[in-house]
Amino acid sequence: MKPEFVPLAPDARRLPLRRGDMLNAYLLGDVLVDAGVRAGARKVLRALEGERVAAHAITHGHFDHQGASHALCQALGIPLWCGAGEKEAVESGDFTRLLPKPRSLAARVEQLLSGPAHPVARVLRQGDEVGAGFVVLETPGHTAGSISFWREADGVLVLGDAAMSRHPWTGRRGLQEPVGLGTLDRELNRASLRRLAELRPAIVCFGHGEPLTEPMRFRAFVAGLSLPD
Numbered sequence: 001m002k003p004e005f006v007p008l009a010p011d012a013r014r015l016p017l018r019r020g021d022m023l024n025a026y027l028l029g030d031v032l033v034d035a036g037v038r039a040g041a042r043k044v045l046r047a048l049e050g051e052r053v054a055a056h057a058i059t060h061g062h063f064d065h066q067g068a069s070h071a072l073c074q075a076l077g078i079p080l081w082c083g084a085g086e087k088e089a090v091e092s093g094d095f096t097r098l099l100p101k102p103r104s105l106a107a108r109v110e111q112l113l114s115g116p117a118h119p120v121a122r123v124l125r126q127g128d129e130v131g132a133g134f135v136v137l138e139t140p141g142h143t144a145g146s147i148s149f150w151r152e153a154d155g156v157l158v159l160g161d162a163a164m165s166r167h168p169w170t171g172r173r174g175l176q177e178p179v180g181l182g183t184l185d186r187e188l189n190r191a192s193l194r195r196l197a198e199l200r201p202a203i204v205c206f207g208h209g210e211p212l213t214e215p216m217r218f219r220a221f222v223a224g225l226s227l228p229d
């Protein structure tokens, strides 16, 4: 079945890739943000039929966001963009370095599931403007090169896996921090979340889970994360 885009705001749509909201990609203007898993490339291509897509960006290089990137960029003839900290992994195809323990079983599984290497046409940096009025925010922590997309005009924030509203493995709902096993630096990620909360986003969009449209809940969640000693 062809997955259908869910509108979020003008020129901003969510593409549900697994069981409604377990895994999401986004179309921000003509930029496809995240790609889903390697095996899902055809599904994304079907959803994009008739859409104008000029570039593909990833919030970070984990397999569930980058897996289909190579196939999509090839099929659509579009460039791949990512944060500075992900470039080496994306271009070399060695994704173990994105995880806190590159020699762990988790890193080996990550590597196994990741998509092929692909050249990065543009490194996205803080303040870069992309698709339909969004700017790039560098939000490291989950991985070194994690980035978010922010549109101040209507408060739409796409933050990748800096936080999630559904657990990607268990399906548990509710605002939560990303899984520790796959997160490079939890304190750094919390610092990024605090900066995001200060923006007072109206709609917070996650890689995993339904978007959150209650700004106070996001701010309360972030405020409740303990500070380092």
Ligand SMILES: [Zn+2]
Residues within 6 Å of the ligand: 060, 062, 142, 161, 182
């Ligand atoms: Zn991730």
Ligand SMILES: [Zn+2]
Residues within 6 Å of the ligand: 062, 064, 065, 161, 168, 207, 208
């Ligand atoms: Zn993820």
